[in-house]
Amino acid sequence: MKKFFASAILGTLLVAGFFLTFDKDSSDLAHFDREPSVLSISNTYF
Amino acid sequence: MEIGSYIKLHRIKQEMTQAELAEGIVSFAYLSKIENGKTEASPEVISLLCTRLGIQLDNEKDITIKNKCQEWYSQLFEVNDKDEIERGYNELEALMEDTHSESMVMFEIHKIRYFLILGRYEAALTQINSLADLSSTFDSLHQFYWYKFKGNYNSQVGEFNQAMRMYKLAEEKLNHLELAESEIADLQYTISVTHSKLRNTLDSIEYANKALDVFQRNYNFLRCAQCHIMLGISYRRLKMYDKAIKNHNLAKHLGKLNKNKQIIQLVNQNLGVLYSTKGQQEEAIKFFRAIIDDDEVHIVERFAAVASIVNEYYNVQNFEKAKELVNQGFELMKQFGNMDPYKLYYYVMYTYYFALNGEHEKFENIVINEFIPYLKKHKDYINLVIYARMLAEHYENSHQYKNATKYYKLANSAYEQLTIL
Numbered sequence: 001m002k003k004f005f006a007s008a009i010l011g012t013l014l015v016a017g018f019f020l021t022f023d024k025d026s027s028d029l030a031h032f033d034r035e036p037s038v039l040s041i042s043n044t045y046f
Numbered sequence: 047m048e049i050g051s052y053i054k055l056h057r058i059k060q061e062m063t064q065a066e067l068a069e070g071i072v073s074f075a076y077l078s079k080i081e082n083g084k085t086e087a088s089p090e091v092i093s094l095l096c097t098r099l100g101i102q103l104d105n106e107k108d109i110t111i112k113n114k115c116q117e118w119y120s121q122l123f124e125v126n127d128k129d130e131i132e133r134g135y136n137e138l139e140a141l142m143e144d145t146h147s148e149s150m151v152m153f154e155i156h157k158i159r160y161f162l163i164l165g166r167y168e169a170a171l172t173q174i175n176s177l178a179d180l181s182s183t184f185d186s187l188h189q190f191y192w193y194k195f196k197g198n199y200n201s202q203v204g205e206f207n208q209a210m211r212m213y214k215l216a217e218e219k220l221n222h223l224e225l226a227e228s229e230i231a232d233l234q235y236t237i238s239v240t241h242s243k244l245r246n247t248l249d250s251i252e253y254a255n256k257a258l259d260v261f262q263r264n265y266n267f268l269r270c271a272q273c274h275i276m277l278g279i280s281y282r283r284l285k286m287y288d289k290a291i292k293n294h295n296l297a298k299h300l301g302k303l304n305k306n307k308q309i310i311q312l313v314n315q316n317l318g319v320l321y322s323t324k325g326q327q328e329e330a331i332k333f334f335r336a337i338i339d340d341d342e343v344h345i346v347e348r349f350a351a352v353a354s355i356v357n358e359y360y361n362v363q364n365f366e367k368a369k370e371l372v373n374q375g376f377e378l379m380k381q382f383g384n385m386d387p388y389k390l391y392y393y394v395m396y397t398y399y400f401a402l403n404g405e406h407e408k409f410e411n412i413v414i415n416e417f418i419p420y421l422k423k424h425k426d427y428i429n430l431v432i433y434a435r436m437l438a439e440h441y442e443n444s445h446q447y448k449n450a451t452k453y454y455k456l457a458n459s460a461y462e463q464l465t466i467l
Contacts (some may be wrong), residue, residue, distance in 0.1 A: 001100075030069045032315060033279050033282075033283075033319055034312055034316060034347075034350060035239045035242050035243065035275070035276065035279060036239065036272040036275055036276070036309075036312060037161060037239075038197075038198055038201045038202075038209075038235075038236045038239050038240065039159070039163055039198060039202070039207065040123055040124075040269065040272065
């Protein structure tokens with residue numbers, strides 16, 4: 001049981017750690033860029 | 047060739063088979079050749095076929111129609127007045143109803159863009175499907191617009207890879223055509239926007255600059271503003287913040303000159319994002335607030351700004367403020383009526399609402415059973431990374447490591463998809 005929890009925690013930390021190496025870039029993803037419409041006149045304004 | 051396509055179009059509209067139309071006039075095999083431009087029939091045969099279809103051949107009227115079409119086509123790119131565009135459409139429909147016009151096929155192709163501008167995506171798709179059979183008879187000019195507007199449809203429904211394929215096909219047609227440079231620039235702008243959606247930042251810059259060059263020479267300030275916004279977004283992603291700010295400010299200046307609120311608020315949204323990236327939260331919030339507080343701004347733009355601020359406050363753990371903005375978001379949501387086109391924001395609001403109020407089960411339920419499947423379906427890898435990660439952190443904090451690992455992995459694979467794109 002202890003081994004199982006240890007593996008689970010280690011697994012999570014490894015994956016999270018791997019993910020966090022991209023943190024600098026992935027934080028850039030937590031944003032809402034809004035491009036203008038390809039229709040040049042946006043249909044949301046009708 | 048045009049008359050053949052015209053006959054085919056009218057026959058299909060009237061749900062007539064080739065045999066029914068051809069009977070007593072020509073064989074249906076010959077009719078097929080006429081329709082597909084493989085032969086030129088005699089004026090007598092054409093006249094008999096048109097009579098059966100109830101259409102006239104009137105050259106004088108045709109010139110009028112041609113001029114009105116050209117006017118209407120440019121409205122589809124520049125004019126913001128929905129009524130004017132609809133009036134033009136109805137007038138042309140009536141004119142073309144019973145008179146053969148050389149402009150018929152091009153008009154039918156432009157209807158795709160017309161429906162998209164009005165937000166009638168299903169009608170646009172129906173129009174695309176109805177023209178599919180005819181497309182093999184299109185000349186290069188027809189094909190240019192056919193690919194371009196099909197691309198526009200893909201863009202509007204979020205299928206950016208397919209959109210890019212269409213725009214590239216349209217771009218190839220430019221080698222066989224002599225189009226006005228503003229027409230070429232519009233396609234280049236469109237490709238820039240699509241590259242941006244696909245996170246091809248350098249390509250987005252390249253195409254934005256090409257388009258900007260033309261729009262500057264033509265003093266088309268509005269289109270210049272749009273290109274500057276594209277450059278602002280791209281430079282931000284490259285962390286070239288000074289260049290990004292300069293471009294956004296230029297866009298804003300041009301928006302003010304044109305008194306165009308849409309441009310101004312789009313710039314505010316993107317400047318908010320920029321300052322958020324730089325870690326200047328207060329500046330970021332100022333820009334988002336400017337959008338929310340402007341009643342004249344369309345509700346979707348205000349909602350996007352609310353979602354941005356909630357995200358800001360949540361990330362710096364200012365949960366009181368985050369809750370306040372979530373409530374504001376819900377107030378805005380009441381005005382939507384049908385949430386379907388804005389499902390993303392609906393999920394964002396409720397995800398934060400449940401997370402902020404400690405309603406763990408509801409939080410897990412909405413993210414796992416609704417939000418993540420929605421994001422997967424729409425291939426929205428950016429938000430998949432963000433919200434899978436949010437879920438994973440939630441599980442990690444409650445010591446549910448197996449689930450945490452699962453959703454960190456999902457976030458990771460979504461991130462990989464982004465880098466592949």
